[in-house]
Amino acid sequence: MTLSELVDETNDEQSVASYVQDLRKALRTNFYRKYPSSDRSFDFRAIEGRKYIKLVQTEEGRDSSVHAFIDKKTGEVYKPAGWKSPAKIVRYNLLDERSRTDCLHSADWAGGYLYLR
Numbered sequence: 001m002t003l004s005e006l007v008d009e010t011n012d013e014q015s016v017a018s019y020v021q022d023l024r025k026a027l028r029t030n031f032y033r034k035y036p037s038s039d040r041s042f043d044f045r046a047i048e049g050r051k052y053i054k055l056v057q058t059e060e061g062r063d064s065s066v067h068a069f070i071d072k073k074t075g076e077v078y079k080p081a082g083w084k085s086p087a088k089i090v091r092y093n094l095l096d097e098r099s100r101t102d103c104l105h106s107a108d109w110a111g112g113y114l115y116l117r
Helices: 003-034 097-106
Strands: 042-048 052-059 062-071 076-080 086-093
Touching: 003 042, 003 052, 003 062, 003 097, 062 086, 086 097
Parallel strands: none
Antiparallel strands: 042 052, 052 062, 062 076, 076 086
């Protein structure tokens, strides 16, 4: 791997991490817009693994379910197949501006935007 490829890969990973934070914010905003008087402590936690960033829904400070998997290098967003692995089909790509915009605009806290239509 050349130095420029390594720099590009590092920049992509930093961009993906930043876009994951944008997605977390969009999901929280969606929840509190739908439930403005909710007294539940509700958030999404990003857990970084070897290949994926796992977005985990938390309620009252406890992990409750996996919301999505995001490939750290490519920015591809996947619906979860279970706690440990993503489904096979890419739903969005956070490094592609149009796809990212669609993702952030469609994001809903319950994950309906991750289903194929």
